[in-house]
Every structure is written in C-alpha cells, then in structure tokens.
Amino acid sequence: MPEPGTASPATAAGPAPWRLFVPKLVTALRQGYGLPDLRADLIAGLTVAIVALPLAMALAIASGTTPDKGLVTAIVAGFLISALGGSRYQIGGPTGAFVVVVFNVIAQHGYDGLVLATLMAGVLLLALGYGRVGTYIKYVPYPVVTGFTAGIAVIIFTSQIKDLLGLTMVVTPAEFAAKLAAYADALPTIHWPTVAVAFGSLAVILAIRHWKPQLPVFLIAVVAGSLAVMALGLPVDTIGSRFGGIPTELPTPVFPEITWKRLVELSPSAFTIAFLAGIESLLSAVVADGMTGRKHRSNCELVAQGAANIASALFGGLPATGAIARTATNVRSGARTPVAGMAHAVFLLLFMLVLAPLAVFVPLASLAAVLVIVAWNMAEVDHFRHLMKAPVGDRVVLILTFSLTVLVDLTVAIQVGVVLAAFLFMHRMANAVEVETHTRVIDDDEDDFAKAPTPDYPPLPEGVEVYRISGPFFFGAAAKLGEVLDRIRKPPRVFILRMRLVPLIDATGGHALEEFLRRCEAHGTQVILSGVQDQPRRLMGELGLAGRVRFAPDTPTAIAEAERLLRG
Incomplete structure (x- = not known):
C-alpha cells in the first residue's frame, strides 16, 4: 500500500495501459447497479429507440439500399457500441455522415463491396484503437470537420429531392451537378400527392418541435404520413411498393468473399469509413461528456466501433458510428449507464419483430422529410457562419473542404483539408513569436484514472x-x-x-x-x-x-x- 498522500506507482506513471480499454459498462457495473438505474436506463433506451426507428430506415434508403439494412445496423452495431465502448452514453447506428460514402461504394462495387469495405474498416478501427491512435484522431481541425459535415448535409438534402417531389427518373446521377441537371429535366413529372405528403410531414415535424420538442417528432411525422396515405388512398411510393416490406427477423451472419483485388479496390472506401466512424464517434462522446461532466475513453471507443462494424458487416448491415443526436437524446432521457444503449438496440429488435408488417405503409415522402431535417441539423449553419468570421486561412480550409465534399469526393476533401490546415499552422508558426515551452501538446488518454495536476x-x-x-x-x-x-x-x-x-x-x-x-x-x-x-x-x-x-x-x-x- 502506498503511504497516505502519495500516488501508487501505476497512478504516478499514468493509468495502466489495459485500463484504457475497459468498457464503461464494466466500470458502471463495478460501481454498483440497482433497480433505479435499470429503470432509468430502460426508459432512456425506449425513448432513443423510438427516435432511431424511422431514422435507421430513412438513412438506409438514402444510402441506396433497403430499410431493413438500417435497422439491422442499429440493432447489431448499436448493441455492441454500447456494450464495449468507452462512453457511458454513446448510441451507435447508421448516421448521415455515411450516406455519401455508402451510396458511392454500392454504386461502384455493389452491396457485397460495401460489406467487405465495412469489414475492413472495422479491422482498421480495431488496429487504431489498440494502437492508441484515438488520442490523436480527435484533433482533426475544426474547420475541416465543419466543412465536410456541411457538405454531407447538402448532398443528403439533394439526394431527397426526387422523393420529396415524386419525380419520375430512370437513373439518378451520383455527381452533384449532374444530379441537379437531372432534377431540372424531370421537374415536369412532379407528383403533387407526394409533395403534399412530404411537406405535410415537414410541417408536422416543425410544429411539434416548436410546441412539444420533447416528443418523438420523426416517428409522429412518419405515422401521420402513413395514416394519411391509407385513409385518403393516395397513390404515393411506400416502403411496401418499392421494397416489398422488411423482414421480421435478423439475417444469418455471412462472411463475404475476400480476394486481394477486392481488398485493394476497396481500401480507399474502407479508410474513409474508418475515419468517419472514428471522428464522429469521438465527437459524439465529447458532446456526451460536455452534457454530463463524465469523460470517455477514446481508444476503447475506437475498439468498440471496430467490433461493431465487423459485426454489422457480417449481419449484412451498414457502417455504424456514434450518433450525436441520438446520444444527446439518451442523456436528456435520463440514461445512467451503457445499459440504456443496449436496451435501445433490444427495443429496436422488438419493433422489427412486431411492427414489420406495418412498415409497408410508410410513405417514402415522409422519410424524405425526416432526412431534410437531419440534413439541416448536420449543416450546423450557426457554426459555419461563426467560422466565416475566423482568419482568412481558416475560412479557406472551411470553404475548400465543403466544396470538395459536395463537388468531388469526401476522401479528397478530408485529405486536402487536413493537409492545408497543417500547412496553414506551419505558416502561422513561422510568423509567430518564438516561445520556449516544455508543455506537451498531445497527452495520452487520462480518462477516469488521471490525477489532477x-x-x-x-x-x-x-x-x-x-x-x-x-x-x-x-x-x-x-x-x-x-x-x-x-x-x-x-x-x-x-x-x-x-x-x-x-x-x-x-x-x-x-x-x-x-x-x-x-x-x-x-x-x-x-x-x-x-x-x-x-x-x-x-x-x-x-x-x-x-x-x-x-x-x-x-x-x-x-x-x-x-x-x-x-x-x-
């Protein structure tokens, strides 16, 4: 035993390495877990599941695949992210950040290619986590994060114009400019019943957010749109008419075919998926820390993201990461431990088993309305406007990252943004007053085991x-x-x-x-x-x-x- 007032050798030298990979679920259970905690976690989990249900389906459809893929991702990956992760409150699943990447991978390599890319990204995340790279990945410059997030928001919004207006189009181009031109050509085919459902759903979302923001607005809007379509017999596209419904059980895990050629072809996509999963999960964990005063374990979180993406790929899901909005909802709903996130996944599974027959009536226009709101939230207009008051160099990084994301490619945007930010910093350092300092710029994770300075x-x-x-x-x-x-x-x-x-x-x-x-x-x-x-x-x-x-x-x-x- 160390003497009173002195730190143990392990504490004095920092936390033992293995402790940085202990899931917060284990920490929470060790500290004591009773019925009041379980009750609070179950209520929070149910609340988040109600929010996640329409989102998971809408994000899957926007990504160019079927709605059940989104549900499988939220169930399988969501459970593992909470069970193995380094945050008490993290909620995992499909997010808007992946829509562009997933859509492009499926268009170029098919859904099998996406499964393999997600599996590779999961392995890469495991390597990054165990290599303790999470300590560094969270330092991506703020203008880069804001730029590519706003760019993704624009792409998500434009991808929903077809379903918002009910346009008749044989092929929807993937490129931004070509897509807008195709929409303009198809504008005469606008379908007014679809427009009515879409904008009616938008009106419901905005009204409830104004008067009763604590209610599950997305679910209410989707249910209201479904009831309107059934009651009025509106001829609009639904999940049933386009996809034939969703299954009532989880698929059997299947290992994808792996060849060296496919690994090489998909490595850029796998890198992008891993990068986005790492960045967004750590941003989400930081948001939860700010709301609760807790502190996450970044490298443990990356390991959980890796395991979750591997499992999601094997079950035929999509890439997954921490979802900021759903994590914030989890905190506001009174969650106390990762059991809430695990419960959210279990509730989604029950919804899938019980409510799947009703999903055939969900209009795609209502889900498009949901994604319009998701895109607006992702755009973070206030943060974008605030950054436009920053020095010229930061504004250039922001605008260039945003423009490349929308017009070229997300991977290129991130690479160029980070490199430009690094050069900008070096330029500033060269013109700054020289200061001698022995302060470390990047510290290892301290988590719950750190000793205050x-x-x-x-x-x-x-x-x-x-x-x-x-x-x-x-x-x-x-x-x-x-x-x-x-x-x-x-x-x-x-x-x-x-x-x-x-x-x-x-x-x-x-x-x-x-x-x-x-x-x-x-x-x-x-x-x-x-x-x-x-x-x-x-x-x-x-x-x-x-x-x-x-x-x-x-x-x-x-x-x-x-x-x-x-x-x-």
Whole structure:
C-alpha cells in the first residue's frame, strides 16, 4: 500500500495501459447497479429507440439500399457500441455522415463491396484503437470537420429531392451537378400527392418541435404520413411498393468473399469509413461528456466501433458510428449507464419483430422529410457562419473542404483539408513569436484514472483558480482547455487564465475558448485573461468573445481584479 498522500506507482506513471480499454459498462457495473438505474436506463433506451426507428430506415434508403439494412445496423452495431465502448452514453447506428460514402461504394462495387469495405474498416478501427491512435484522431481541425459535415448535409438534402417531389427518373446521377441537371429535366413529372405528403410531414415535424420538442417528432411525422396515405388512398411510393416490406427477423451472419483485388479496390472506401466512424464517434462522446461532466475513453471507443462494424458487416448491415443526436437524446432521457444503449438496440429488435408488417405503409415522402431535417441539423449553419468570421486561412480550409465534399469526393476533401490546415499552422508558426515551452501538446488518454495536476502558483483567495496556457493554442491543443473545469471539483467564482506565453490562436482554439466561456457562464464563473498577446486578442474580437471576458495586463493585476469581484 502506498503511504497516505502519495500516488501508487501505476497512478504516478499514468493509468495502466489495459485500463484504457475497459468498457464503461464494466466500470458502471463495478460501481454498483440497482433497480433505479435499470429503470432509468430502460426508459432512456425506449425513448432513443423510438427516435432511431424511422431514422435507421430513412438513412438506409438514402444510402441506396433497403430499410431493413438500417435497422439491422442499429440493432447489431448499436448493441455492441454500447456494450464495449468507452462512453457511458454513446448510441451507435447508421448516421448521415455515411450516406455519401455508402451510396458511392454500392454504386461502384455493389452491396457485397460495401460489406467487405465495412469489414475492413472495422479491422482498421480495431488496429487504431489498440494502437492508441484515438488520442490523436480527435484533433482533426475544426474547420475541416465543419466543412465536410456541411457538405454531407447538402448532398443528403439533394439526394431527397426526387422523393420529396415524386419525380419520375430512370437513373439518378451520383455527381452533384449532374444530379441537379437531372432534377431540372424531370421537374415536369412532379407528383403533387407526394409533395403534399412530404411537406405535410415537414410541417408536422416543425410544429411539434416548436410546441412539444420533447416528443418523438420523426416517428409522429412518419405515422401521420402513413395514416394519411391509407385513409385518403393516395397513390404515393411506400416502403411496401418499392421494397416489398422488411423482414421480421435478423439475417444469418455471412462472411463475404475476400480476394486481394477486392481488398485493394476497396481500401480507399474502407479508410474513409474508418475515419468517419472514428471522428464522429469521438465527437459524439465529447458532446456526451460536455452534457454530463463524465469523460470517455477514446481508444476503447475506437475498439468498440471496430467490433461493431465487423459485426454489422457480417449481419449484412451498414457502417455504424456514434450518433450525436441520438446520444444527446439518451442523456436528456435520463440514461445512467451503457445499459440504456443496449436496451435501445433490444427495443429496436422488438419493433422489427412486431411492427414489420406495418412498415409497408410508410410513405417514402415522409422519410424524405425526416432526412431534410437531419440534413439541416448536420449543416450546423450557426457554426459555419461563426467560422466565416475566423482568419482568412481558416475560412479557406472551411470553404475548400465543403466544396470538395459536395463537388468531388469526401476522401479528397478530408485529405486536402487536413493537409492545408497543417500547412496553414506551419505558416502561422513561422510568423509567430518564438516561445520556449516544455508543455506537451498531445497527452495520452487520462480518462477516469488521471490525477489532477498540482497548481504551480502561490495561495489564492477562496473561489479563485489560476491556470496557464503555454504555447500556441491551435487545433492540436484545443481539447486541453475543456479538461480544465473537469479537473476542478467545485467551479470557482473567478477563473484567471494566464496567456502571456500564447503567441497565436486558430479557429479551433477560438471555438474551444468559446465553449470554455459558455461552461463558465453556466456555472456563474467570471473569467479574467491576463497577458493576452496581439494575435489572440484580435481573434477574440473577430469571433465576438472579447465582450465576454475581462482582460488584465499581468497576473498580479488579474488577482487584484478577482479580489475586487469577490468583494463586489
């Protein structure tokens, strides 16, 4: 036993490597799990399943396959992501980010090619997780993530125009410009009953979101559209008329045919699927952390994503990852442990077994309306507009990533965006004041086992905390600021952030600072920035952050200001 007040060897050197791969389900059960926890998790799981049911089918149809593929993915992959993952609240399944990739892979290589690409992506995710690359993958620049997410949203929206308007088209081109031209040519074939169902479903979604946002709006809209079609006998396409319904049981696992030629052909697609699954799952886990104050295990999460995608491929599903909106719904519904996510998958299985005969009446126009809302949510217009106030270089990365995603290819967009962001950072570093710092830019996962750092400042007034950022606050270091409040058990009344050694901040750092200020404001904590240099101060002004903080020329002045605020 270590002496009181000292850390054990394992703690002092950081968590034992194997502990970073312990699923949060195991951690939660070890901490104690009773009937109240089970009741809360079951209610949350049922709530999320109701939300996921129409989404899973709609995303599968948008991806160019059948609705049952989406349900299988949500059931099989969703269960494993929750059971094996590194987040307490993660909900997994098909997401909008995969629609473009899946559609293109199926168009070029067939559904069998998609199954093999998903299997390869799962193996790659396992390798990335066990290689502890999750520590690094979460540092993809914010303009790149926003750019390709907004681009995917545009593609999803345009892919639904045919079903929204009921256009008669023999072939729908995959390329963006060609698709718009084909829609224009087919516009005379617009089908007004389909338009009525689609926009009626949209109206139901928007009205319920305005008046009763806690209700499962997507499911209500789909049910309302189905009832309208049946009651009025409207001649519109439904799941039954186009796909013949959905099966009432899970398929038998089948191992795909593997050849060296197919592996080479599908490797770019597998890389893209793995990259998207890793990025979106970690973003979703970060969102859940921010809502709950917990902390996920990034590499454990990648391992779970790998296992889930392998299983989804074997069961004939689609690529899967953490779904941000469904994870947020899970948190708001009162989930306590990963059992909620597992329950969500079980409830979806029960829905599939019991409600499959009714799915034949679901109009595709209603599912298209659901995807229009999904696309709007993915676009994150406010974040896009906010980034357009960032420095010119970040705006170029954002717009170029967005444009390449829409007009060329998602893989090319990500590659170009990341490389351009790296060159932009190097250019900024070359023009920045040289600062000697021994602070590590990228730390290993700390998760629940980390020991809080020992402050290096003298005694302070009660209710005041002082931290220092040392070195450029760029996209590789932005995540560190969000961890500061997590390390403080009781939020302080005044938070002093020393920034004299910060020569520059980029858009991702500015976004992290904005999120930090938002969390401080929520806790009633006032923030004082001391010693801020010219470039960071200009960026804060451009992003509208300067009015939300107090500035001090040095730390003693900041402490004096904090004491005045405490007295006031």
